[in-house]
Amino acid sequence: MxxxxxxxxxxxxxxxxxxxxxxxxxxxxxxxxxxxxxxxxxxxxxxxxxxxxxxxxxxxxxxxxxxxxxxxxxxxxxGLTRRYRVLLVGAGRLAGALTQYAEFGARGFDIVVVVDKDPAKIGMRWAELVIADVTDLENIVKRARIDIAILVTPAAPAQALVDRLVAAGVTAMLNFAPVQLHVPAGVDVKNVNLAVELETLSYAIQHRGSS
Amino acid sequence: MxxxxxxxxxxxxxxxxxxxxxxxxxxxxxxxxxxxxxxxxxxxxxxxxxxxxxxxxxxxxxxxxxxxxxxxxxxxxxGLTRRYRVLLVGAGRLAGALTQYAEFGARGFDIVVVVDKDPAKIGMRWAELVIADVTDLENIVKRARIDIAILVTPAAPAQALVDRLVAAGVTAMLNFAPVQLHVPAGVDVKNVNLAVELETLSYAIQHRGSS
DNA sequence: TCCTGTGAATTAGTTCACAGCG
DNA sequence: CGCTGTGAACTAATTCACAGGA
CATH class of the missing domain: 1.10.10.10 (Winged helix-like DNA-binding domain superfamily/Winged helix DNA-binding domain)
Incomplete structure (x- = not known):
């Protein structure tokens, strides 16, 4: 390499x-x-x-x-010759959609745990997954041998959750929260911001014909 | 400008x-x-x-x-001083998550119609939205004065749907289907490919320490 | 003095164009 | 020949560094 x-x-x-x-x-x-x-x-x-x-x-x-x-x-x-164990942080609707997203599984990414902080959601079943308590995040990361975390939380708690994930040894994350996350060297974060994508379209609409 | x-x-x-x-x-x-x-x-x-x-x-x-x-x-x-009327093409789980995505509304993007081709879904209600028949796509685009379409369909039908949207006058699209869409000049397409994002993470994991 | 606005320098990314191998 | 592989040329994007206004 x-x-x-x-x-x-x-x-x-x-x-x-x-x-x-x-x-x-x-x-x-x-x-x-x-x-x-x-x-x-x-x-x-x-x-x-x-x-x-x-x-x-x-x-x-x-x-x-x-x-x-x-x-x-x-x-x-x-690096697609192995499978990756993925943790979803946040059990909202987007998280629910991602658990059903067949392409992930087809490409080697297995969502193996979902955590949330809402007591009303903890314990609920999503197909074969049971929503776990985010309080146990560190143990879950270790026991489930998580390779990649997907953050599907509001902006506010995201950084604190990332800090805990990093401390627990997660080194790769996909972030849907609209915040800039700070992580130490050796940890990779990719951001997906759906509203920003729409805003680049609104920019394009706004600036038509002015070429 | x-x-x-x-x-x-x-x-x-x-x-x-x-x-x-x-x-x-x-x-x-x-x-x-x-x-x-x-x-x-x-x-x-x-x-x-x-x-x-x-x-x-x-x-x-x-x-x-x-x-x-x-x-x-x-x-x-x-171009965020106005509101945009958004059409969701496909009524899967990701589409459902997007209708609930508060940030869109907060930024001026209103999802006003959802279409699907599945007769079992057509007529279903999602909060204030009723899932419409994709057969009527052209009329819907016009009657609902759609500004932006979000494609949340499988790869296979995506290009044909885009062709119909373009013919109906839609000039801005956000594409979640894993295909490269071809559109005429004057039409903007932004792609979001969630599996590709995970694959860039798996690349990063694979190539650690080899700097 | 402080911090913007911006040309100039640098670095990164893409395209060209062709040598070279099957 | 045909199509790859790749330096060289070019274009785009970022960073530097400083003049100049508040």
């Missing part, structure tokens, strides 16, 4: 390429050019080749890429 | 600054430095000033920014 710093945009595109490779795989394609993959993924062939080149030479000149082999390589690169 | 092309990353940050400005506003702060705003938003003061400078000079040298005035400016820039 001699990889120097790879841009986040590159990693995202690799994940997207993998999706389309698997689609081509299902359609029975054996070989694929960077051009064809780029068309599907909405980028350019040079971008595809450059992205892949950071990790090795996976193609055959004059031919393209072996669909199966490249998919396998991308799964290796992305 | 003399604005030349502004980077997407800049627009996102403006939306984030606005959040923190409103937080400072609630706490009764009147004035704020780029440094303080940057600290809260997880960036640098130079970045804050540069982002704002694309749109004007909003600060006072030696003092900082007037919190209220800057918030008002950002709402102008982002």
């Amino acid at each position: 001699l990889t120097r710093k790879i841009a986040d945009s590159t990693v995202r595109r690799l994940a997207i390429y993998l999706r389309f490779l698997e689609e081509f795989e299902r359609q029975g394609a054996d070989t694929l050019s960077s051009e064809a993959l780029a068309a599907r993924a909405g980028t350019t062939s040079a971008q595809v080749r450059k992205d892949l080149s950071f990790f090795g030479s996976f193609g055959k000149r004059g031919l393209g890429y072996d669909v199966h082999a490249l998919a396998r390589q991308l799964r290796n690169i992305l | 003399l604005t030349r092309k502004i980077a997407d990353s800049t627009v996102r940050r403006l939306a984030i600054y606005l959040r923190f400005l409103e937080e400072f506003e609630r706490q009764g702060a009147d004035t704020l430095s780029s440094e303080a705003l940057a600290a809260r938003a997880g960036t640098t003061s130079a970045q804050v000033r540069k982002d704002l400078s694309f749109f004007g000079s909003f600060g006072k040298r030696g003092l900082g920014y007037d919190v209220h005035a800057l918030a008002r400016q950002l709402r102008n820039i982002l």
Whole structure:
């Protein structure tokens, strides 16, 4: 793993390429050019080749890429050859939707625990999951061997929860709360802010025709 | 609106600054430095000033920014001085979570219609919303004067639905389906791919310590 | 003095263009 | 040939650093 710093945009595109490779795989394609993959993924062939080149030479000149082999390589690169144990922090409606989100499971992410602080929710069952008490967060993280936490809480308690998660040894988090979380080096946080996405659309609507 | 092309990353940050400005506003702060705003938003003061400078000079040298005035400016820039009528395409669990997502309403995005193709769902009530038949998509878009569509469907039908939405006059969409959508110029699509976010985390986990 | 606003310098990311291998 | 892999060229984004107004 001699990889120097790879841009986040590159990693995202690799994940997207993998999706389309698997689609081509299902359609029975054996070989694929960077051009064809780029068309599907909405980028350019040079971008595809450059992205892949950071990790090795996976193609055959004059031919393209072996669909199966490249998919396998991308799964290796992305760390998708194992399964991850995911904790949901917050048992609201978005959390409920995420537990049912089939794509997570298909890609190796298993939601194994949900915690909340609301006594009315604690003990409730969501399919095979039972909502646990956030008070026990540290024990749960350890006993359930959590790899990744997904924060689906209001903004206010998010930082305190992150501090507890970090102290308990969680090093990767996906944050839906609209706050900037502070974590020590060695811990990765990715933010998803749905309202911000809509606001970039409202910006675009506002600034039409002024090109 | 003399604005030349502004980077997407800049627009996102403006939306984030606005959040923190409103937080400072609630706490009764009147004035704020780029440094303080940057600290809260997880960036640098130079970045804050540069982002704002694309749109004007909003600060006072030696003092900082007037919190209220800057918030008002950002709402102008982002097009948040009006409300937007939003259509949800797909009535799954994620859609259900989005209808309850208070932040949307707080920021001016009103979900006014939900459509689905499942006869078992059509006619069901979600609070004040009644799930409509996607067959009537074109009429609904027009009658409900839809500004923005949110696609919360499986990958397969997404492109066909987008084509219908575009034909019906929708020019801004937020896409949760894991496909690359093709739209004509003048139509904006933002993608949210939750599985890709988790995959960037699995990449980060995989590539630890190899810096 | 303090902190903004902004050109200039730097760094990062993308695209070009072609050598080289199958 | 055809298509990859990759330096080189270019473009975009961020950071620096400081002039100048409050």
